[in-house]
Amino acid sequence: MLMNVKHTVTVNVSFIEFNYFLITADAPWCGHCKALAPEYAKAAGMLKAEGSDIKLAKVDATEESELAQEFGVRGYPTIKFFKGGEKENPKEYSAGRQADDIVNWLKKRTGPAATTLTDVTQAESLIADNEVAVIGFFKNVESEDAKAFIKTAEAVDDIPFGIISDDAGFSKFEVAKDGVVLFKKFDEGRIAFDGEISKEKLLTFIKSNQLPLVIEFTEQTAPKIFGGVIKSHILMFVPKTAKDFQDKMDQFKKAAEGFKGKILFIFIDSDVDDNQRILEFFGLKKEECPAIRLITLEEEMTKYKPETSEITAENIITFCTAFTEGKLKPHLMSQDIPDDWDKNPVKVLVGKNFEEVAFDPAKNVFVEFYAPWCGHCKQLAPIWDQLGEKFKDNANIVVAKMDSTANEIETVKVHSFPTLKFFPAGDDHKVIDYNGERTLDGFTKFLESGGKEGGAPAGDEDEDSDVCMIWLQSNFTIP
Secondary structure, X not given: OEEEOOOOHHHHHHHHHOOEEEEEEEOOOOHHHHHHHHHHHHHHHHHHHXXXXXXXXXXXXXXXXXXXXXXXXXXXXXXXXXXXXXXXXXXXXXXXXXXXXXXHHHHXXXXXXXXXXXXXXXXXXXXXXXOEEXXXXXXXXXXXXXXXXXXXXXXXXXXXXXXXXXHHHHHHOOOOOOEEEEEEOOOOOEEEOOOOOOHHHXXXXXXXXXXXXEEEOOOOOHHHHHHOOOOEEEEEEOOOOOOOHHHHHHHHHHHHHHHOOOOEEEEEXXXXXXXXXXXXXXXXXXXXXXXXXXXXXXXXXXXXXXXXXXXXXXHHHHHHHHHHOOOOOXXXXXXXXXXXXXXXXXXXXXXXXXXXXXXXXXXXXXXXXXXXXXXXXXXXXXXXXXXXXXXXXXXXXXXXEEEOOOOOEOOEOOOEEOEEEEXXXXXXXXXXXXXXXXXXXXXXXXXXXXXXXXXXXXXXXXXXXXXEEOOHHHHOEOO
């Protein structure tokens, strides 16, 4: 059932032979790929046991680089779904990385959006076999409400839907009239939708209730966390081994009850090696935990830090209430200004000296916003040093860099690494994004043209550029 795909012959034959085909592109050294492997194999076994005609395969993208390039593989693992024997326009896999998630997503893509449940036993099995399940109770499956329910099911990839119409089902689950119930193996166990049934309202209801009041951030839960409708997240960093761990969790969960649907409460084990980059992103060290931080994931990511480090339900509620009322000021990280920040051709900027240097009305300033762990930043480093050397004697041009994992600027939002921005001389605080070639020649022409050749208005970044996306880094590996 699970096949190793090789380029040309085997790939072409597979696409012709199989109606539904899921392929994962991975790398032997990728930790996330290794974590996915047993779940991917388990999913293949589950489908085979059911007699499904869906085939799962994998390809080593480090060996089959042309194949990886053909299908736009930019990170590991990348999972794509091919339907109807067609290689064109494959669907990106968008659910979790547990076997059940994979199987449920595939069933939604290849079968009816909502399973018709003919009796109570089938409904009970759907609920028992899944962490979360949604059942529509409709006497008339052709009603407008039932149709809205089906449209909702078609739009949700990671949760199984069922629809039941017989009286025994209504009686068993104590449903008095047509409606929708979300069943889950955590928190309150079930919750009924209340209101006028529409696709939009049902989607909001499901997205707001499909996750626990407090969810642990892991590789498996990351897609659900980032893919949800709740874009305000409060994070508690605490080691699971701490003696007062359960007390902290109880306080955190108690606070979460009043912000359901508004703020997602996330717990992060600060002792886990894979989570250290997240701590770094929030300017934290293991010895500083337990700690609380809040972040918004709207168009611009903004972080907030509570005034007190004491983790109690009362303090967390006060903090979250101030946030929802718009009374909090963003927390901006900054390192201290190095004594030798301007000693070398490439100047070192931090939060505390950025505005003074970058917005100097007499200077044209070209800044690289980087992350120490970013592979693309490391590749750029020697070229950036050459650029600084080339313009070190030019009194009007400053080449600089800033570690954006440790420094943040209110007026400049960095969404990817490396980000290159040009601050031309003048008093209008104008910012130009660099979108040209990352070569010494490309940078030189850009600077000599005053930011015109290779530049774009700030915020007009190329979404398809080969960059390392921040904050999502814990969810995939980029070569």
